[in-house]
Amino acid sequence: QALGEAEAELAMLSSIHKIDAVMSEDFDALLFGAQCVIQINDESDSQYLIEVYENNNQFLPHDLVVIALLSGGDYDASDGIQGCGIQTAIEIAKTGIGKRLFDALKNCSTDNFRVSQYFRPLMSQSKGECRAPVTPLPSLPDIPKLAKLCEELFSWGNCQDIIHKFGDHVFPGLAVQEL
Incomplete structure (x- = not known):
């Protein structure tokens, strides 16, 4: 994995209030600290084209990892459990099982399953190599x-x-x- 995992970088910018939201195909950026994720849903059977998830601290980090693993996250090549969508994964996480599942899985790591990268994504500042100041977002054009x-x-x-x-x-x- 290269330095600069995009969702982790954007989540960091969101967590320090430099951007309002992260637009993504999944909600993994919440795991990295994003305050708001706008998910573009390209599934034809979905009721909504866009879903908005806000980090309202309803879930602990290990719950978010379990949601990502169940519904299919970036670091799980199997795309989660077949038939388990985001809403089902959220309901499972609400049961409190997240901590136990996370404890059982936290040391599992193969080429197809890298749960530790949800907690330690490689970012441009991971090795202290990139300390460029964050510039303000451009204003709207005239x-x-x-x-x-x-x-x-x-x-x-x-x-x-x-x-x-x-x-x-x-x-x-x-x-x-x-x-």
């Missing part, structure tokens, strides 16, 4: 200036055409940034 620039540089047509292009290509990104 939309009228951007539209004028697009009008001058691209063949996007008249004002209505530019608004349509912005609706397809610019506004969705701005909406996500505002989350």
Whole structure:
């Protein structure tokens, strides 16, 4: 595993309030300390396209590891227990079994099953090599200036055409940034 596990890095930024949420295909970032995870659900049978999980301290770290292992996390190549989705895994964790399961599994480590990496992910600061200051997030672009620039540089047509292009290509990104 290379330094700089993306979800761990983003979770660290979330935990120090430099970003509001981590967008991911799973909720592993909660394990690493993220305050909020936006999960993009690409399963066709899912009721929702996007799920939002907030770290409300309902679960201890070992409970979160058990949820990830049951439902399929990044460090378990088997993708969890077949048929056990996130909601089922959460309900199982609520029973308090997480500590016992974690104690039984914490020293298990194979190429396909690396539970210890949930607690000690390799990050850019793991070895003290990267101490770059966190820069503030960029502000939103000036939309009228951007539209004028697009009008001058691209063949996007008249004002209505530019608004349509912005609706397809610019506004969705701005909406996500505002989350």
